[in-house]
Amino acid sequence: MASLSLRIDLDPGGRIGPGKIELLEKIAAFGSISAAGRAMDMSYRRAWELVEEINTIFGKPVVECQAGGRRGGGARLTALGLALVTRFRAVERAAALAAADHLAALQVEVERPAPPEAAPEPPAA
C-alpha cells in the first residue's frame, strides 16, 4: 500500500516530522523521556536532544519535567506539546484522505514481479 510521509517546516527554520511526533506521544504515554527513548531504541541523550530541538523551534517548552517524588520525577507534554502532536496527526489524516485516490492510482502503476506459481508452463514437448 502506498502511503504519505509528511513534515512541517516552521518559519524561521525548524522541521518537525513523524519521528519527533512519535517521541512526544511516547513521552505522554510513559510520562518519561528515557522510557520514551527506550521504546524507540534511542538513548536518553538523543531523546533529550530531539525534545530540545523542538523547544528551540518554538522558543518555549513542549515537555515539562517534574522534580523528585518517590518515582524520581517524570515528564509530560505542555499544552503546546499536546497541540503540536494533535495538529500534526490531524494534518496527516486530512492529507491521507485527500491523497488516497492519487496514491492508489500510482500504486497500481508499480509493476510487480509475477509470483512463482503464476510462471507460464513450458510448452509441451
Next chain:
Amino acid sequence: MASLSLRIDLDPGGRIGPGKIELLEKIAAFGSISAAGRAMDMSYRRAWELVEEINTIFGKPVVECQAGGRRGGGARLTALGLALVTRFRAVERAAALAAADHLAALQVEVERPAPPEAAPEPPAA
C-alpha cells in the same frame, strides 16, 4: 510561513519526494536530463541515477530518451512520468489546503525575538 513537505512511499519500497519530482519537471521543461540536472546543481550522473531510481520503483520508465538528430537527442517524460508529477503536485495542493489552519495555528506559537527597534528603553536616570 509554515509549510508542508511531503513524500510518497510506494510498496514494496520506494520513496518519492519533492527533489525527484522537481527533476522530472525540469526534464519535461528542458527536454534534457543534463540540462535539468544543471538547473538543480546536479551532475548528469546524479540526475540519471535519480531517474533510474524512479524507473526501478515502478519497474518501467518515467523518462524516455530520443536518439540522435541534429541536437543530439533529448529526453521527455513518459505518460507514467507525467502522471507521477501531476498526481504528486495535486496531492501537495490538497494536503496544503487541508493543513492550512493547523499550520497557521502552529506558526503562531513560534516565539519571535523582539525586533531591535522594539527593545525597551532603559529607565530614565
